[in-house]
Amino acid sequence: EVQLVESGGGLGQPGGSLRLSCAGSGFDFSVYGMNWVRQAPGKGLEWVSFISSSGKTIYYADSVKGRFTVSRDNAKKSLYLQMSGLRDDDTAVYYCARVWLSTSSAFDYWGQGTLVTVSS
Amino acid sequence: SSELTQDPAVSVALGQTVTITCQGDSLRSYYASWYQQKPGQAPVLVFSGKNNRPSGIPDRFSGSSSGNTASLTITGAQAEDEADYYCNCNSRDSSTNHYVFGTGTKVTVL
Numbered sequence: 001e002v003q004l005v006e007s008g009g010g011l012g013q014p015g016g017s018l019r020l021s022c023a024g025s026g027f028d029f030s031v032y033g034m035n036w037v038r039q040a041p042g043k044g045l046e047w048v049s050f051i052s053s054s055g056k057t058i059y060y061a062d063s064v065k066g067r068f069t070v071s072r073d074n075a076k077k078s079l080y081l082q083m084s085g086l087r088d089d090d091t092a093v094y095y096c097a098r099v100w101l102s103t104s105s106a107f108d109y110w111g112q113g114t115l116v117t118v119s120s
Numbered sequence: 121s122s123e124l125t126q127d128p129a130v131s132v133a134l135g136q137t138v139t140i141t142c143q144g145d146s147l148r149s150y151y152a153s154w155y156q157q158k159p160g161q162a163p164v165l166v167f168s169g170k171n172n173r174p175s176g177i178p179d180r181f182s183g184s185s186s187g188n189t190a191s192l193t194i195t196g197a198q199a200e201d202e203a204d205y206y207c208n209c210n211s212r213d214s215s216t217n218h219y220v221f222g223t224g225t226k227v228t229v230l
Contacts, residue, residue, distance in 0.1 A: 035219070037163075037221075044206065044221060044222075044223055044224040045155070045157075045163065045206050045208070045221040045224070046221060047208070047218065047219040047220060047221055050217075050218070050219065059216055059217055059218050059219075060218070061218060095162055095163075097163075100165065100168065100172075100174070102168070102169075102172050103151070103153065103168045103169045103172055104210065105150060105151065105152075105153050105168065105169070105208065105209050105210045105219065106153035106165055106168035106169070106172070106208075107153070107155075107163075107165060107208075108165050108174055110162040110163055110164070111162065112161075112162050113162055
């Protein structure tokens with residue numbers, strides 16, 4: 001069974017840092033591109049970042065570029081999001097999501113999410 | 121523009137058909153994918169591309185596209201289909217690729 005489990009969320013200070021992790025199991029993690037997607041309370045989905053299966057190709061949304069860094073460790077079957085320069089509007093549930101190999105744009109499995117709250 | 125616009129809410133009688141639309145310039149170049157999200161849960165992929173339905177998704181979910189508009193149709197809506205639905209697609213701005221999500225549509229089954 002494919003599983004994605006996020007961790008690392010919690011309370012962050014404005015201007016501070018947090019590191020999110022996403023552990024994959026039940027599939028060959030090293031073959032799949034991965035994404036981070038967030039959802040502010042009561043709002044819609046917002047794509048945050050993509051990293052290719054090898055880690056060589058990375059994209060960011062303009063809203064996080066220069067502040068967030070995505071990485072992965074295929075040996076540990078894990079995806080990471082280093083968040084720095086936190087702002088109030090970074091408050092959201094953060095999901096990791098796998099890219100479906102049948103298409104290049106669909107996200108076929110999602111974790112349950114981890115809540116990040118930015119507040120002083 | 122890389123924005124994807126959806127109607128905020130639609131309603132459908134039990135057993136009837138409802139179509140949700142998603143509009144944006146990126147859809148002229150890329151196929152859309154569709155996600156169902158119920159309160160307190162992670163999104164679930166229900167349809168993608170020209171004709172891709174993930175395993176386990178009922179065949180009452182289907183998709184289509186024309187020009188700058190993608191559509192998700194639920195034929196014979198069930199009570200369990202009541203949820204928020206989001207579209208997404210690839211997008212390309214100047215020198216970088218990214219993804220974009222639609223604004224979301226709340227589907228109510230009456």
